[in-house]
Amino acid sequence: MFVKQIAVFLENRKGRINELTKVLSDNKIDLITLSIADTNDFGILRAITNDNEKAMRVLKDAGFTATVAELIGVEVSDIPGGLHNVLKILDTEGISIEYIYSFAHTKDKRAVILFRVLEQARALEILKRNKIKVLDNLTC
Amino acid sequence: MRYYQKKLECISRGELRSLQSERLVKLVRYMYDNVAPYRKKMVDIGIEPGDIKDIDDLKLLPFTEKTDLRDNYPFGLLAKPMKDISRFHGSSGTSGKLTVVGYTKSDLKIWAQVMARSLVMAGADKDSVVHVAYGYGLFTGGFGAHMGAELIGSTITPASSGNTARQIMLIRDFNAKILCCTPSYALYIAEEMQKLGMSPEDIPLKAGVFGAEPWTNEMRDEIEKRLGITALDVYGLSEISGPGVSMECTVKNGMHIWEDHFVPEVLGADLKPLKYGEKGELVFTTITKDGMPLIRYRTRDICTLYDGKCACGRTHVRMSKIVGRTDDMLIIRGINVFPSQLEAALIRCGNIVTPNYQIIVDREGLLDRLSVKVEMSDEAFTDTVSEVERIRKAIEKEIHDALGIGAKIILCEPRSIVRSEGKAVRIIDNRKKY
Structure with a gap:
């Protein structure tokens, strides 16, 4: 019912992302999504991989601070207003988005929206009630 | 006269x-x-x-x-x-x-x-x-x-x-x-x-x-x-x-x-x-x-x-x-600062930080500026910026209460602050003063 994602704390230091991708690459882990929240002082890298459990293990072994977080994933049509239709439902119900990112499957005109809210369970229930297609996991 | x-x-x-x-x-x-x-x-x-x-x-x-x-x-x-x-x-x-x-x-x-x-x-x-x-x-x-x-x-x-x-x-x-x-x-x-x-x-x-x-x-x-x-x-x-x-x-x-x-x-x-x-x-x-x-x-x-x-x-x-x-007392903007005070403040923060730290003093734009590098613990880390910022602010407040002056808190990855053999390099004073 939630999509699992790994989050990694990154110091604002040259070469740190490179060190992380090397660990994933050496362990033959495939990235499905990747985004970084950057602040002045630090970054949080968020990624979904083909094997999150293994990714967590190898990153921790390599000294990274990482945690698993659950996201709500919804699939919408990749057309103008596709995302807005979902967000306006949440907004009406007073749900605030902590962060959001998306990716599109170009061949079948579908887009996947991934987001994190504080009230995850309530948001999920609202979406289901409004017949929005909620994803359990990501496969591409 | x-x-x-x-x-x-x-x-x-x-x-x-x-x-x-x-x-x-x-x-x-x-x-x-x-x-x-x-x-x-x-x-x-x-x-x-x-x-x-x-x-x-x-x-x-x-x-x-x-x-x-x-x-x-x-x-x-x-x-x-x-x-x-x-x-x-x-x-x-x-x-x-x-x-x-x-x-x-x-x-x-x-x-x-x-x-x-x-x-x-x-x-x-x-x-x-x-x-x-x-x-x-x-x-x-x-x-x-x-x-x-x-x-x-x-x-x-x-x-x-x-x-x-x-x-x-x-x-x-x-x-x-x-x-x-x-x-x-x-x-x-x-x-x-x-x-x-x-x-x-x-x-x-x-x-x-x-x-x-x-x-x-x-x-x-x-x-x-x-x-x-x-x-x-x-x-x-x-x-x-x-x-x-x-x-x-x-x-x-x-x-x-x-x-x-x-x-x-x-x-x-x-x-x-x-x-x-x-x-x-x-x-x-x-x-x-x-x-x-x-x-x-x-x-x-x-x-x-x-x-x-x-x-x-x-x-x-x-x-x-x-x-x-x-x-090891530092004088920053006229206030006495002892690294031991800072250490005690970090311990009071509980398990959100390790007791490892580094103090950096700079004279930026002619005013002394105190920065403290601290290591966020693995347990405290979450995926949202707001939560990590909340932790940073909590540490900032604890240190401000302990020292009586504000310090910029720089969150670092655990185990990233250099441990030296014997006495740790706790203080980097970049001011030219003596």
Whole structure:
């Protein structure tokens, strides 16, 4: 019912992302999504991989601070207003988005929206009630 | 006016010695009778008041340490009952506890007198406007400069710290002649003046009395050039009195210690007194105070004492600028900061951080800036920026509460702060100050 994602704390230091991708690459882990929240002082890298459990293990072994977080994933049509239709439902119900990112499957005109809210369970229930297609996991 | 108390400031060394001897003998008896912790120190090493016959016997007496002030917090070292104590001042101590000093009316009068002498050195008189931009509060800077200027009969602008644009306006509009603040703040004022398109000729200042933090002669040149003034160094610490324990004359060859009130010694690593001209730890005995006199108080400041006649006519010995510390205390914007306080604050934060840290002090844009690198624990980390920021703010608050000054908290990955073998490199001080 939630999509699992790994989050990694990154110091604002040259070469740190490179060190992380090397660990994933050496362990033959495939990235499905990747985004970084950057602040002045630090970054949080968020990624979904083909094997999150293994990714967590190898990153921790390599000294990274990482945690698993659950996201709500919804699939919408990749057309103008596709995302807005979902967000306006949440907004009406007073749900605030902590962060959001998306990716599109170009061949079948579908887009996947991934987001994190504080009230995850309530948001999920609202979406289901409004017949929005909620994803359990990501496969591409 | 060249001197405030000419007779005392230019007293012969022989007369000064007899005065010190007479005062020390009285003080030791007074401490023995009124301050139990010090009496115990004397008893422990088998010294009685009668053993102290003149100033040369000072070296027989036990030391007072900063930890004695902490251990007897808040009132254990007071020699007078509370009804005779007029005011408290204090500075931060090693354990996060304040170092409290109680002053009687007589102590405040002495302090005002030595500060008056010091301000007159810089050219203050009845007709001067003295602009005090030291903070007023438990910190002694503001009140010390204020009382000295008041005693002279100068006109005081008690501006306290902050709001630099307004400070500049007050200095200009009130025709201030003397500026009292920290040297780094004096440079900051110069910087702000430049931004406002003002040159040294646009302000009436003639001299500055700068202290509460160590500074270099290069910094003096910079301040003098940019403010168009004579910049003089003043030294003090709340335990002994506050600013005005010693003050530099316009000869600029060391700060005259007002020895009729504060008797200095410089000690070597073996805690034996050194000769004039030798570098060591500065120790003071207050021979005229009665609220909380201290005998052989170890300042942890390292400097050199010089005797010999000064061209200004004053006979009191001169001390060099402070060239270091015997402990790891940092002075940041006039506030004492001990790494151990920070460590305790991090431990109070619980498991959101490791107790590993690094302190970085910079002089950015002429003001001291304190940054602390801390390692966020694996357990505390979450995927949202808001939660990580909340943790950062919680640490920031804990450290602010402990140190009394704000610090920028830089979150680092666990195990990322360099551990060295033996003593960790906890402090990176990028300021050029000694």
